[in-house]
Amino acid sequence: MTTLLLVDDEKSVRYAFERTFSSEYTIKTAENGEQAIAAVVEINPAVVLMDIRMPGMDGLTALKILKQSHPHLPIIMVTAFADSASAMQAMKDGAFDYVAKPFDNDELRDIIGKALKAGEIQAGLRCGCGNSAGETSDTKECIVGSSPEVLEMCKKIGQVAGSDLPVLITGETGVGKELTARAIYQHSNRREAPFMVVNCAAMPADLVESELFGYETGAFTGANKQRIGRFEQCDGGTLFLDEIGELPLTAQAKVLRILQDGTFERLGSNTQLRTDVRLITATNRNLEQMAGQRLFRLDLLHRINVLTIPIPPLRQRLKDIPNLILYFLARYGRQVSPPVEGISNDALAKLARHSWPGNIRELENTIRRAVVLARSPILTAGDCLVQQLEAANEDSFQEVVGKQIDHLIRTDESQPYHHLISEVEQMLIKKALELCDGNQVQAASLLGINRMTLRKKLASA
8 A cells, every 4th residue: 555654743643644545555644844854764655744843853844855855755734823934834844845743644545646646757767658578767858857836847747647528737848748748648647548649730731620529531632531530539638639720610619619519510421429638739839829819719728728747948947958858868879889878967957057949959959969979878969969059158239240240231232131131040040940940830830831831931941
C-alpha cells in the first residue's frame, strides 16, 4: 500500500487520521519537524501531511528543509487558520496544498489523491509515453525540472487528470504541450483506452473534417471507400488537438457539437453517430483575441478551457536548464560511439546564459547536435556551438537595424525605407523558420501572420 506520513504533535489528530485512512494507505506518524525529516529518509513516503505549529522544529522550517532534499515530494500543510499568513508562506515555500483543522475527510481524501498523482508525474514515474523497450528512467519522455513553475504545473496536471472535462494547454512553441497532454492521459481513468494526437496546423484546411469526423464512400471526389475519423476511432479514449487555433471555423462548429452532446456525422452521411472522447487541446496563440477577431468561435473557447494549464517558457524557469541538459545528454549521449557522458562546467554556464527563444525544443536540438560534434566523452563549449548562440545575442536588434539604416542612407539613393523594411522582414521570417524547424504554419503563428501571407512573402523573396 502507498505510504503517507502524518506529522502532528496532537495525539488525537494522529489517531483520528489513522482510523480514517488506514484502510486505504499505510500510515506513518511523527510528532515534530525533526522526526519528520528523519522519517522521510527512512520510509520514503509518497505524501507528507504536516502541521504548521509544533514544538521544537515547526512545520514551515521542516518544509523548507524537505523541499531542498526531496523537491518532488508533495507536502500538504495543516493549519487551524486557513487564511493565516503562515499558510500562505507555506504555499510560497513549495507546499502542495494546505488544509484546515478539523479535517473534512472527503476534501482531504481528494487532496491526497491529487498530491499522489502530481508526485508521480514530477518524479517521472509514468509521464510522457511511458517506458518502451530499452528505455530507462533517464531516457524515456518525462517532465523534467524542480522549479516552482514546474511543480505548480505538475500539481495542476494531478488535479485535472482524474476528470473527464476538457483541458486547454497554453504556451509558446517548443515548451512541451504534447508531453503535458500525454502526462494527463497517463494519469487519467482512460489510460487503458486510445490516445490520439492530431496536429491541426499540419493538415490542409480541406482535409481537416474528413480526418476528424471521417467520410462515406462517394462523399467527394476520390472518396473510394469509407473512412473512420479520429473522434470515432478514439471512442472511450483521449483525443489531443494540438494547435487548435488553426482549426477552420466549419470544423470548430462540429467539435463544439461533440462537446455539447457527443454526436457527429461522417461527411456524406446524415446518420447521427455518438462518441465518448475526453478532449485535450493546445495552442500557442491568444484564442480570446482570435475570438474577438471572429477567427475562433467564442462558444467553443468557453467549452475547451474549462480546465487550463499554462506552460511557462524556458526563460522563466532557468533553474531547470541544467537538469534538462543532463536529461537530453543521458538520452542522446548513448547513441554515438564512443558515448558522450558529461558536459563541462564552462559549456553548462554558457548554455545557461542563452535566452532559448525556441524553448525546450531548441535546447534539445542543441544537445543532439553537440553530441554528434563532440570530440570527447565530455561536451565542451565548442561542441555546443555556444559561441554561435551568444553571437546572435551580442548585437541588439536596435544596433543591427541602426547599422543597416546608416548603410542604406549613405549608399542607396532610391527608397531606403522600403529596402530596410524588406530586409528586416526577411530576417524575421528566416529566424522564425529556424525556431520552428521549417514548419511554415508554426512560423506564421510565431510572427503573428497567417499562412498565406508567409507563403507569399517567401515566394517573393
